Amino acid sequence: MSAPHTSTLSATPQTPSFRLIAVLGTVAMLSGLLIVLVYQWTLPTITEQKRLALERAVQAVIPGASSIETLVLEGGQLHPDSANVNGLHVYLGYDQAGTLQGIAAEGSGQGYADLVKILYGYDPACQCISGFKVVASRETPGFGDKLDRDPKFLANFQALDVQLDAEQQALANEVVTVKHGTKSKPWQIDAISGATVSSRAVGRAINDSASKLLPVLTPRLSEFAKRSP
């Protein structure tokens, strides 16, 4: 605030401190009010947009899913979704007759700028990844942000092999991202040229998440296969 010895600086009388505080306080209060109003006004839309985005992402990776059931993987067990369980979210997609169409799960991997959060679809019939969608990323616009739009990259996820090994405790083959144009195995992901780091993030996200989820999920699949519509 104002120093006591500023009288030599200018001929104009010094503004008293309380006035400075009053003005700043008033402006801050006005700002707070405006922000709260806008926050209250936009909150329902933002929540709805987030829910829609999740639903769209789940439907994109599980084609034919009309209703979704959420589970949470925590401490090596699947729990029903509730506010006090934190862990990996798993979505079971059912069609209208109540038959399991596929499973979607969250995954995240370190990208170029920040964590790349994805949602991938798992098809129990072929024991493979059937698609993925980026949920959140801060990757370079024009490069790493085209992960789920680049047709050549998406071709990797038509049937990406994630079979479990003989003991059913781990993936038979680790999902790895290889340099553009060097994919030779069904569990490899061919990186986008110019966005290798972001492509690797997707591979790591799927590998980390699937290697935790699938050994827990596979024995219980018959339990989830059908539900009353």
Add this chain to the structure above:
Amino acid sequence: MDSKQTPITMDTFLAQVWRDNPVFVMALGMCPVLAVTSSATNGLAMGIASTFVLIGSNLLVSMLRKLIPKQVRIATYIVIIATFVTMVDYILQAMAPAIYAALGAFIQLIVVNCIILGRAEAYASKNGVLASVVNGAGTGAGFTLALLLLGGVREILGAGTLFGIDLFGPHFQPWLVMILPPGGFFALGAWLLLFSWLKQRKTRRAELKGEPLHAG
């Protein structure tokens, strides 16, 4: 800027768009200019968001200009600008989540855009409410135009698209460097070159005709 009240003319708006364009002439706000212009859509969205903040902050600063003591003016301007930025942040999240995701942290960073603080200090704090709003809108339009020109050039050359619409067909090999950071500098350099050439040409013509030069 004049400290006395000047009448609002077309020039209050247009000077900011062309003669005093914040990016191409004054070279302000380079951080968002280079960072978000990898596509025309991103540039346009950033421009519109900044315009909203400019108009809002100019309006409020001008309304409160006689109340704000000069010792705390900068702090007050920053609080006002941050308020409008936060509002834009929420509104974009609600109305255009895809654009919000694409622009990332650069929406929040509008707070430190020197164009906006510059307008508050150099214009809104000395002029009437309406003139300040018009001036803010003009600056916003100029900034949006600059972002759009840069983003357009970079997207066309770097991705072969404009506003996401494919321009050249499948056989076009995009000039990838243009949407990388260096491309921002190349495109900005080219535009600055064009603008200073236009300015020089104008000055030379004025000299030839023996007309008085424009002040500034």
